[in-house]
Amino acid sequence: xxxxxxxxxxxxxxxxxxxxxxxxxxxxxxxxxxxxxxxxxxxxxxxxxxxxxxxxxxxxxxxxxxxxxxxxxxxxxxxxxxxxxxxxxxxxxxxxxxxxxxxxxxxxxxxxxxxxxxxxxxxxxxxxxxxxxxxxxxxxxxxxxxxxxxxxxxxxxxxxxxxxxxxxxxxxxxxxxxxxxxxxxxxxxxxxxxxxxxxxxxxxxxxxxxxxxxxxxxxxxxxxxxxxxxxxxxxxxxxxxxxxxxxxxxxxxxxxxxxxxxxxxxxxxxxxxxxxxxxxxxxxxxxxxxxxxxxxxxxxxxxxxxxxxxxxxxxxxxxxxxxxxxxxxxxxxxxxxxxxxxxxxxxxxxxxxxxxxxxxxxxxxxxxxxxxxxxxxxxxxxxxxxxxxxxxxxxxxxxxxxxxxxxxxxxxxxxxxxxxxxxxxxxxxxxxxxxxxxxxxxxxxxxxxxxxxxxxxxxxxxxxxxxxxxxx
Numbered sequence: 001x002x003x004x005x006x007x008x009x010x011x012x013x014x015x016x017x018x019x020x021x022x023x024x025x026x027x028x029x030x031x032x033x034x035x036x037x038x039x040x041x042x043x044x045x046x047x048x049x050x051x052x053x054x055x056x057x058x059x060x061x062x063x064x065x066x067x068x069x070x071x072x073x074x075x076x077x078x079x080x081x082x083x084x085x086x087x088x089x090x091x092x093x094x095x096x097x098x099x100x101x102x103x104x105x106x107x108x109x110x111x112x113x114x115x116x117x118x119x120x121x122x123x124x125x126x127x128x129x130x131x132x133x134x135x136x137x138x139x140x141x142x143x144x145x146x147x148x149x150x151x152x153x154x155x156x157x158x159x160x161x162x163x164x165x166x167x168x169x170x171x172x173x174x175x176x177x178x179x180x181x182x183x184x185x186x187x188x189x190x191x192x193x194x195x196x197x198x199x200x201x202x203x204x205x206x207x208x209x210x211x212x213x214x215x216x217x218x219x220x221x222x223x224x225x226x227x228x229x230x231x232x233x234x235x236x237x238x239x240x241x242x243x244x245x246x247x248x249x250x251x252x253x254x255x256x257x258x259x260x261x262x263x264x265x266x267x268x269x270x271x272x273x274x275x276x277x278x279x280x281x282x283x284x285x286x287x288x289x290x291x292x293x294x295x296x297x298x299x300x301x302x303x304x305x306x307x308x309x310x311x312x313x314x315x316x317x318x319x320x321x322x323x324x325x326x327x328x329x330x331x332x333x334x335x336x337x338x339x340x341x342x343x344x345x346x347x348x349x350x351x352x353x354x355x356x357x358x359x360x361x362x363x364x365x366x367x368x369x370x371x372x373x374x375x376x377x378x379x380x381x382x383x384x385x386x387x388x389x390x391x392x393x394x395x396x397x398x399x400x401x402x403x404x405x406x407x408x409x410x411x412x413x414x415x416x417x418x419x420x421x422x423x424x425x426x427x428x429x430x431x432x433x434x435x436x437x438x439x440x441x442x443x444x445x446x447x448x449x450x451x452x453x454x455x456x457x458x459x460x461x462x463x464x465x466x467x468x469x470x471x472x
Contacts (some may be wrong), residue, residue: 002129003112005021010036014072018089019079020045023103027077030113032057039073041065044082053419075099078108106130115140119151121159145232146239149191154183157191168352169208182206184294186322193324214247215289217316219309221302221328222246224335226412227253234326238262242293245285248275249300249436251413262296278308282315287455289321300436302330304419306356306381330354332379335411335438339418348443349377357385365436372397383407383439384430391426394441399423404445409434416454420445463469 015031018023020042028049031038038058040049045196052058061069065085070076076098078089083105090108093100102108115126115136124143128136158179169175182203190199190205218237223229238244241262246255248268267276288295292381303309303325316323330441332354336343343352353376355366371378372394383390401424409417421429423441430437 003127005114005125005127007123007125008034008075010034010075013074013331014038014039016041016061016069016073016076016344017079018042018076018082018085019103020049020081021081022046024077024079025049027079027101027103027113028052028058030116031077033118036075041069044444065089070096070098073098076099077101079103114176117144117147119147119149119155121155122152124372144335145379146236148236150192150194153191153196154188156198157199158182158401159201164182166405169210174210178206178210181210185292189216189324191389215292215295216322216324217285217289217295217297217313218324218326219291219297219313220299220326222250222254222298222300223329224301224331224338225249225251225410226334226338227251227257229329229412230254231255231326231328231335234328235396237296237324237326238298240294241296243288244296244298245281247300250298254298258296258298280471282312285312286316286319286321289316290319292314299328300331301334302328305330305332305354306358307419331381331411331436331438335408335439336379338412338416338438338454339406339408339440339448340453341406341444341448343377343379343444345444345447348446350375352377352379354379354381354468356381357383357387357390366393368393368397374399374403377442377444380439380441384433384435384437387430387439388427390439391423394423399441403441404443405429406440406445406448407433407437408440409437411436411438412454418452420448 010031011034013036016037016039017028017031018041020040024040024042025046025048028038028040039061040053041061045053053060055138056431070092070333076089076093077142078086078100080086083290086102086105086108090100090102094110100108100110106112112127112130114127117124117126117140126136126139126143156226165175165178169178185202185206186200187199187206190196190202218241220234220237221231222234223231235257238258241259243263243265244258245265245267255264265284267281285297287296297312299304299307299309301307304327309325313323313325333343345349353371353380355371358378370376380390394403401422402424405421405423405426407419407429409415417434419429419432426439
């Protein structure tokens with residue numbers, strides 16, 4: 001270990017900054033957050049540092065550095081462009097045993113600044129010892145992404161109640177178990193969502209009834225497939241889950257992001273294929289939540305767009321179980337974007353309608369007169385189930401046979417395939433598509449060839465046989 005990571009208490013301690021340019025400004029801003037008493041030596045000042053001086057947030061000592069100025073300073077930062085001056089400051093500070101950092105010159109530093117993730121009072125500092133700053137930045141981004149912005153509020157409230165908890169649970173082991181249970185309960189989610197009154201109410205209940213377990217169900221949309229499109233909140237929740245119930249459309253890349261010790265249960269639901277019933281899924285969700293577990297229901301796309309998420313949350317509320325919803329990018333929006341097809345466009349479509357091919361069966365009747373209006377783009381989920389019926393009904397009610405269509409298979413993933421054709425060819429084209437696939441109908445499809453950016457496409461026309469296209 002090249003450096004010992006420590007946290008310095010700089011509150012009301014004297015810190016000297018030599019230099020007052022943009023680099024010095026960054027250090028001064030950081031020092032101000034630690035409530036240090038900052039003095040500056042510099043001939044010239046950038047405008048922002050001058051403003052801090054006017055606001056009396058910092059002090060100005062002199063234009064030129066002198067060794068005598070080091071007296072009574074706890075820590076010094078040299079941020080000048082004069083290498084000889086920086087060297088002199090470093091040597092003098094070492095002589096007087098004062099902590100010194102010469103900015104951008106690691107060889108002349110008795111300490112270095114780490115990369116900081118601030119969720120005060122929780123502060124995380126990481127460093128590569130100057131070996132790999134780009135790698136360090138990437139690591140910081142990953143850590144930032146899984147730490148909620150209100151994480152510090154959890155620590156603050158816990159701190160406020162620490163003495164009360166200590167009196168209530170005098171045994172160290174009991175106290176440890178209480179805090180573990182609290183931080184794994186809905187208490188945390190209430191604070192993250194800005195509901196501190198509910199959080200404190202939960203805390204009080206757990207003090208009065210420490211053996212009572214409180215679970216919750218969190219509905220999470222996993223997006224259209226590409227793990228890069230998972231929301232930040234979804235990633236955070238997946239890292240906190242005790243149990244995850246996931247569907248068939250959730251990609252393996254996304255499953256890899258679930259907390260390692262969480263139990264994952266496959267409840268794959270796929271149109272046309274026999275699987276666990278919706279009723280059994282609901283019963284399992286409620287059973288697990290009543291055990292006090294944080295249960296994540298992970299669905300492809302967005303749970304409220306043809307995902308039956310509403311049914312599952314209704315059942316949870318009826319069972320008096322706490323719930324949350326984390327929206328996801330629905331397939332209709334994500335897949336269209338990755339195919340270069342804008343669902344609305346001033347020259348082609350004034351609106352978009354989402355429907356499901358599954359609703360064309362079970363005696364459900366679509367309003368074909370509205371769907372046949374060429375001013376609207378139609379996005380069909382599970383369109384392969386009734387491709388021929390959809391095509392016939394739209395043409396019968398006024399859509400042109402030549403209306404452009406796109407069938408996108410495994411959209412947003414590296415296996416994405418886009419097949420372009422006409423409405424009267426819909427049934428034939430679906431025989432070429434690989435599941436899962438999405439159907440887009442409307443003039444906006446014409447923009448695909450110009451705007452495509454993610455993968456190559458196949459264009460279907462009657463002059464080619466199906467077998468020749470398959471062998472392309």
